[in-house]
Amino acid sequence: MIRAHCLVCAGAGCISSGGNALKDALSNELQVRGLDEEIRVVETGCMGPCDLGPVMLVHPDGTFYQRVTALDVPKLVEEHFIKGRPYQPLLPKDEVTTAAVNTQRDFGFFAKQQKIVLENCGTIDPENIQEYIARDGYRALGDVLSGLKPAQVIAEIKAAGLRGRGGAGFPTGVKWELTAKNPVTPRYVICNADEGDPGAFMNRAVLEGDPHKIIEGMTIGGYAMGANHGYIYIRAEYPLAVKRLQIAIAQAYELGLLGKNLFSSGFDFDLELRIGAGAFVCGEETALMRSIEGRRGQPQPRPPFPAQRGLWGKPTNINNVETWATVPIVMRRGAQWYSQIGTAKSKGTKVFALAGKIKNTGLAEVPYGTTLREIIFGIGGGVPNGKKFKAVQTGGPSGGVVPEQHLDTPVDYDTLQALGSIMGSGGMVIMDEDSCMVDVARFFLEFCCDESCGKCPPCRVGTRQLLNILDRISHGEGELEDLDRLEELAQMVKDASLCGLGQTAPNPVLTTLRYFRDEYLAHIVEKRCPARVCKDLLHFTIQDEKCVGCSVCARQCPVDTIFKVGGQKKYYILEDECIHCGSCVDSCKFDAIVKASDGEGHVTPQRPAVLERPPGRKPTSLVTA
Amino acid sequence: MNLAELQKLKEKAQKQVALREGNKKYRVVVSMGTSGIAAGARDVMKTMLDEIEKRGLADVEVRVTGEIGLEDVEPVIRVERADGEQTTYARLDAEKARKIVAEHLAHDTPVENLAVGKEKKP
Numbered sequence: 165m166i167r168a169h170c171l172v173c174a175g176a177g178c179i180s181s182g183g184n185a186l187k188d189a190l191s192n193e194l195q196v197r198g199l200d201e202e203i204r205v206v207e208t209g210c211m212g213p214c215d216l217g218p219v220m221l222v223h224p225d226g227t228f229y230q231r232v233t234a235l236d237v238p239k240l241v242e243e244h245f246i247k248g249r250p251y252q253p254l255l256p257k258d259e260v261t262t263a264a265v266n267t268q269r270d271f272g273f274f275a276k277q278q279k280i281v282l283e284n285c286g287t288i289d290p291e292n293i294q295e296y297i298a299r300d301g302y303r304a305l306g307d308v309l310s311g312l313k314p315a316q317v318i319a320e321i322k323a324a325g326l327r328g329r330g331g332a333g334f335p336t337g338v339k340w341e342l343t344a345k346n347p348v349t350p351r352y353v354i355c356n357a358d359e360g361d362p363g364a365f366m367n368r369a370v371l372e373g374d375p376h377k378i379i380e381g382m383t384i385g386g387y388a389m390g391a392n393h394g395y396i397y398i399r400a401e402y403p404l405a406v407k408r409l410q411i412a413i414a415q416a417y418e419l420g421l422l423g424k425n426l427f428s429s430g431f432d433f434d435l436e437l438r439i440g441a442g443a444f445v446c447g448e449e450t451a452l453m454r455s456i457e458g459r460r461g462q463p464q465p466r467p468p469f470p471a472q473r474g475l476w477g478k479p480t481n482i483n484n485v486e487t488w489a490t491v492p493i494v495m496r497r498g499a500q501w502y503s504q505i506g507t508a509k510s511k512g513t514k515v516f517a518l519a520g521k522i523k524n525t526g527l528a529e530v531p532y533g534t535t536l537r538e539i540i541f542g543i544g545g546g547v548p549n550g551k552k553f554k555a556v557q558t559g560g561p562s563g564g565v566v567p568e569q570h571l572d573t574p575v576d577y578d579t580l581q582a583l584g585s586i587m588g589s590g591g592m593v594i595m596d597e598d599s600c601m602v603d604v605a606r607f608f609l610e611f612c613c614d615e616s617c618g619k620c621p622p623c624r625v626g627t628r629q630l631l632n633i634l635d636r637i638s639h640g641e642g643e644l645e646d647l648d649r650l651e652e653l654a655q656m657v658k659d660a661s662l663c664g665l666g667q668t669a670p671n672p673v674l675t676t677l678r679y680f681r682d683e684y685l686a687h688i689v690e691k692r693c694p695a696r697v698c699k700d701l702l703h704f705t706i707q708d709e710k711c712v713g714c715s716v717c718a719r720q721c722p723v724d725t726i727f728k729v730g731g732q733k734k735y736y737i738l739e740d741e742c743i744h745c746g747s748c749v750d751s752c753k754f755d756a757i758v759k760a761s762d763g764e765g766h767v768t769p770q771r772p773a774v775l776e777r778p779p780g781r782k783p784t785s786l787v788t789a
Numbered sequence: 790m791n792l793a794e795l796q797k798l799k800e801k802a803q804k805q806v807a808l809r810e811g812n813k814k815y816r817v818v819v820s821m822g823t824s825g826i827a828a829g830a831r832d833v834m835k836t837m838l839d840e841i842e843k844r845g846l847a848d849v850e851v852r853v854t855g856e857i858g859l860e861d862v863e864p865v866i867r868v869e870r871a872d873g874e875q876t877t878y879a880r881l882d883a884e885k886a887r888k889i890v891a892e893h894l895a896h897d898t899p900v901e902n903l904a905v906g907k908e909k910k911p
């Protein structure tokens with residue numbers, strides 16, 4: 165008899181931190197010790213706390229282990245599986261009491277979440293359809309096909325208040341109805357698994373961790389809309405998700421859960437994968453359909469909407485991964501149950517991807533209406549290294565920053581929009597006091613500018629010009645009029661762009677201007693970067709009184725611009741040649757080098773009369789200067 | 790595939806994952822401290838696992854723990870029932886272990902002559 169299951173996270177995050185080696189070592193150790201008939205190792209999808217990876221969960225004890233390496237395995241097996249004692253060094257610690265946390269239930273990161281979409285992620289083996297079926301998988305599909313009319317399915321989805329998770333939050337039932345009512349056939353359903361927002365990985369978790377849920381959701385949708393063919397459009401950068409989907413689709417066909425005459429209802433449904441090359445704009449629905457058709461991925465004007473004229477000119481319904489994955493849950497547990505979760509206008513739960521300056525990088529699923537503070541501090545553990553929280557970017561490059569004073573906002577589509585940001589697909593990038601908001605705006609805008617498909621000039625030219633202005637400001641060459649130019653141009657790009665990419669690209673600029681105007685002013689007026697990020701506005705100085713003359717900084721300097729002061733055990737930075745890379749600051753063990761952004765008040769320390777080449781460095785012309 | 794077949798598949802598959810769901814009627818806790826292992830606790834546990842499997846008892850989970858505090862009468866196990874009733878058995882061997890599975894776990898009747906303690910926890 166198997167007495168314990170050892171669930172090893174095989175999400176992309178844990179695999180990249182050594183999850184495969186851990187799994188192999190564990191299987192091997194159990195075998196060597198003759199425990200392989202008592203203990204089963206199961207590879208699951210993402211458990212959520214990616215930063216703590218590789219992670220592992222042992223049942224029935226419910227013990228959660230973090231940062232487990234292959235080297236830990238012998239001791240862990242000895243302690244946990246032979247002696248029955250949790251292996252202390254790898255248990256998470258309580259934030260407040262710092263006591264070891266013995267079970268997953270008691271670990272704040274998990275305890276504060278409500279897992280609905282992620283109910284199976286990290287619990288089942290995604291490559292085994294039996295485990296999905298064990299957790300009521302395909303039950304909703306069976307019930308729908310055996311007892312409900314298509315219109316009843318749509319009515320249920322409407323009643324649940326389900327809104328699309330791809331960004332705009334459009335009511336899913338309404339969209340389905342538009343497609344269903346279009347008399348043209350054949351009709352198509354598509355799953356948008358392009359997930360292109362920087363810092364977003366919630367769709368990947370479902371694709372990798374519970375692929376059958378998406379298949380089941382799409383089949384139910386196909387039935388409701390009279391579509392017999394579905395496509396999953398997934399980016400090639402998600403090879404593991406592609407593999408798991410392929411396995412899942414093959415298994416579903418084998419059991420007759422895809423294909424002809426499902427549940428003897430006469431309904432046929434086929435599902436195929438389409439691999440995208442990872443262009444952000446191909447996540448936009450009209451561009452996505454063109455890409456599936458084998459054409460260049462460029463957006464088209466809407467209307468016609470996909471429900472009117474979509475893939476190959478036929479009625480088509482596109483939903484996001486998370487939307488599709490929610491469908492079987494709504495059908496199984498009922499609209500009544502589902503609509504009690506969340507807020508008045510945003511029902512259910514949302515998965516957020518926490519990234520940036522946050523302790524618990526990873527995934528968190530919470531009901532709509534949970535405050536930003538609870539998500540970032542309660543679950544995410546707040547900002548690491550004792551730094552101060554500054555802002556959170558929600559909604560990826562199409563969203564905006566939300567500053568500290570709005571942390572108590574309950575998160576839903578409308579509240580975020582009122583703050584100038586958007587929900588988007590659920591990415592959250594957290595920024596601390598060391599983040600420069602001009603630089604943040606530049607980063608996201610540069611992304612959109614690069615990813616613009618170039619079809620419409622407002623987006624192609626407008627984002628480039630916005631970027632040029634931001635570049636000027638961060639180089640210390642901005643002028644006050646630039647702020648008006650930014651605002652005016654941003655509005656123009658928003659209003660005149662063809663698709664959502666251009667229509668939302670200026671959001672990071674507009675929100676940083678709205679909440680952090682003082683930082684822009686510091687860059688423009690004082691030529692100062694308060695967070696000390698914008699390189700051109702920095703100065704590096706060695707403090708005489710602290711320098712011990714160890715020469716480490718001079719050896720690190722990639723441009724040989726640090727010199728020994730003639731006749732003294734001191735070093736000096738020749739500022740003219742400095743490229744502001746900061747490697748000297750990082751290398752100094754005596755905190756003798758100051759990185760400052762004093763703007764125009766900066767005074768360069770007096771240049772010593774004689775500068776010597778640091779030991780072991782090639783002569784440069786500067787020495788004699 | 791039809792609904793009845795799906796249900797059958799589910800029941801079969803559930804056995805594979807049931808261990809992760811908790812809520813078992815019986816939990817057997819085996820004392821695996823140094824003295825327990827020396828006295829043969831691993832053999833006792835293995836025999837129990839074997840017997841539970843043979844009898845197809847699905848509502849039982851087996852865990853190991855450090856010393857229970859009865860070092861001089863090892864091997865020791867504690868059978869915990871979901872309603873809080875706890876029975877402790879001591880000085881076990883393979884044969885006694887099989888008996889406990891057969892009577893206590895399979896038929897709900899504690900093996901009184903092997904039990905060294907019984908209490909009810911809320």
Ligand SMILES: Cc1cc2nc3c(=O)[nH]c(=O)nc-3n(C[C@H](O)[C@H](O)[C@H](O)COP(=O)(O)O)c2cc1C
Binds near residue numbers: 359448663665
């Ligand atoms: C530039 C751009 C990129 C997009 N990327 C995605 C994406 O990666 N995934 C996604 O589901 N929706 C994306 N969308 C939104 C889709 O166009 C579409 O609205 C969505 O897939 C509809 O699904 P939903 O109703 O379930 O939200 C993107 C939109 C734009 C304008």
